[in-house]
Amino acid sequence: MPFDNNSFTRRSFLKTTAAGAGAAAAGSLFPSFVLAQAPKLRVGLMLPYTGTFTALGVAITNGFKLAVEERGGKLGGRELEYFTVDDESNPAKAPENTNKLVQRDKVDVLIGTVHSGVALGMAKIVRETGVLWINPNAGAGDVTGPLCAPNIFRTSFSNWQTTHALGKVLKERGHKNAVFITWKYAAGEEMLGGFKEGFEKEGGKLVKELFLPFPQVEFQALLTEIANIKPDAVVAFFAGGGAAKFLKDYQAAGLKGKIPLYGPGFLTDGVLDAVGDAAEGIETTLHYADSLDLKKDKAFRLAYAKTYKLQPDVYAVQGYDAGQLLAAGLEAAKGDVGNKQAVIKAMASAKIDSPRGVFTMSAAHNPVQDMYLRKVVGKENKVVGIAWKALADPARGCKAG
Numbered sequence: 001m002p003f004d005n006n007s008f009t010r011r012s013f014l015k016t017t018a019a020g021a022g023a024a025a026a027g028s029l030f031p032s033f034v035l036a037q038a039p040k041l042r043v044g045l046m047l048p049y050t051g052t053f054t055a056l057g058v059a060i061t062n063g064f065k066l067a068v069e070e071r072g073g074k075l076g077g078r079e080l081e082y083f084t085v086d087d088e089s090n091p092a093k094a095p096e097n098t099n100k101l102v103q104r105d106k107v108d109v110l111i112g113t114v115h116s117g118v119a120l121g122m123a124k125i126v127r128e129t130g131v132l133w134i135n136p137n138a139g140a141g142d143v144t145g146p147l148c149a150p151n152i153f154r155t156s157f158s159n160w161q162t163t164h165a166l167g168k169v170l171k172e173r174g175h176k177n178a179v180f181i182t183w184k185y186a187a188g189e190e191m192l193g194g195f196k197e198g199f200e201k202e203g204g205k206l207v208k209e210l211f212l213p214f215p216q217v218e219f220q221a222l223l224t225e226i227a228n229i230k231p232d233a234v235v236a237f238f239a240g241g242g243a244a245k246f247l248k249d250y251q252a253a254g255l256k257g258k259i260p261l262y263g264p265g266f267l268t269d270g271v272l273d274a275v276g277d278a279a280e281g282i283e284t285t286l287h288y289a290d291s292l293d294l295k296k297d298k299a300f301r302l303a304y305a306k307t308y309k310l311q312p313d314v315y316a317v318q319g320y321d322a323g324q325l326l327a328a329g330l331e332a333a334k335g336d337v338g339n340k341q342a343v344i345k346a347m348a349s350a351k352i353d354s355p356r357g358v359f360t361m362s363a364a365h366n367p368v369q370d371m372y373l374r375k376v377v378g379k380e381n382k383v384v385g386i387a388w389k390a391l392a393d394p395a396r397g398c399k400a401g
């Protein structure tokens with residue numbers, strides 16, 4: 001697999017510090033800042049800052065920067081310089097956008113993105129160049145499956161993980177059949193797959209798969225179809241602006257209270273302020289919730305609200321943990337990001353004290369984590385229980401581990 005342990009950054013870092021040390025020893029007029037300061041760590045943020053996932057990109061950015069600020073603005077003794085690209089959640093532009101950061105800006109680490117299709121485009125370049133990549137959301141299974149690599153990490157979830165436990169939940173609620181509705185792209189299809197596998201294991205039947213193209217939000221025809229099918233339950237994956245619109249349309253179509261709605265927690269995370277009572281009572285599974293009784297979560301929520309005058313959500317947590325994971329790598333390598341072996345080793349074995357609860361990395365570098373069962377009560381995704389303890393993605397096709 002592509003893995004360059006002797007990268008440009010490492011060489012330039014060593015050259016700079018060696019020159020500084022030599023000049024100082026000789027008592028020359030060589031600028032003293034060379035000795036005092038390692039070059040800034042170049043951090044590329046490739047996230048959606050326009051479109052239906054805008055709020056997700058912003059929350060991830062906020063979370064990441066909070067983790068850095070909590071460490072005095074430095075990771076492993078290095079200050080950070082940010083390079084930002086709006087990927088527009090557009091897979092067609094993914095190679096060009098990734099190259100802006102990797103080739104043009106020569107970032108030491110790439111943080112991104114939200115959309116699975118964009119992440120799949122990033123993966124190819126990341127594997128070819130060996131650049132360190134921390135994915136703070138996009139759940140595409142291939143990224144920690146067939147495309148897994150030592151330099152690829154994810155601090156969020158695999159799409160499969162977010163819906164697998166829902167099968168058990170629906171069974172417990174007495175539902176024998178269900179309809180799945182989502183956007184037609186990798187995330188929707190894989191979340192559907194994770195749910196189907198889990199539900200069928202419990203003897204349930206997925207009777208219909210309904211899709212619309214990303215990022216469309218014209219749900220009316222599909223809601224009419226659901227009303228005609230009259231399934232025991234509906235499971236939906238939408239997120240951001242699309243989730244808010246779906247919840248309101250589901251209620252307006254008269255389906256709320258008639259056919260129970262479930263989903264991965266993205267359906268109700270970060271949207272409760274926007275949807276009135278349209279989400280009240282909806283149960284979801286996710287690796288985060290609003291009312292966790294954890295010291296770390298309480299401190300995180302307080303700091304986030306104070307800094308950004310906003311309540312955090314799952315996306316903010318994933319961005320924060322991307323910062324925490326990078327900190328673990330850089331601290332172990334004493335700031336020398338070019339020492340990839342040390343950085344990667346520390347990141348792969350890190351125990352991240354996350355607001356979601358402590359998690360570790362699987363061999364494929366995806367979080368092994370508890371999946372909570374949550375229920376919307378007022379403006380909160382309240383914890384009802386743990387739907388699946390320490391759920392690991394099966395990492396099908398990953399040979400690197």
Ligand code: PHB
Pocket residue numbers: 114115116117137138139140159187238239240266
């Ligand atoms: C994805 O495309 O992988 C994705 C996007 C938004 C979410 C979750 C997953 O909330």
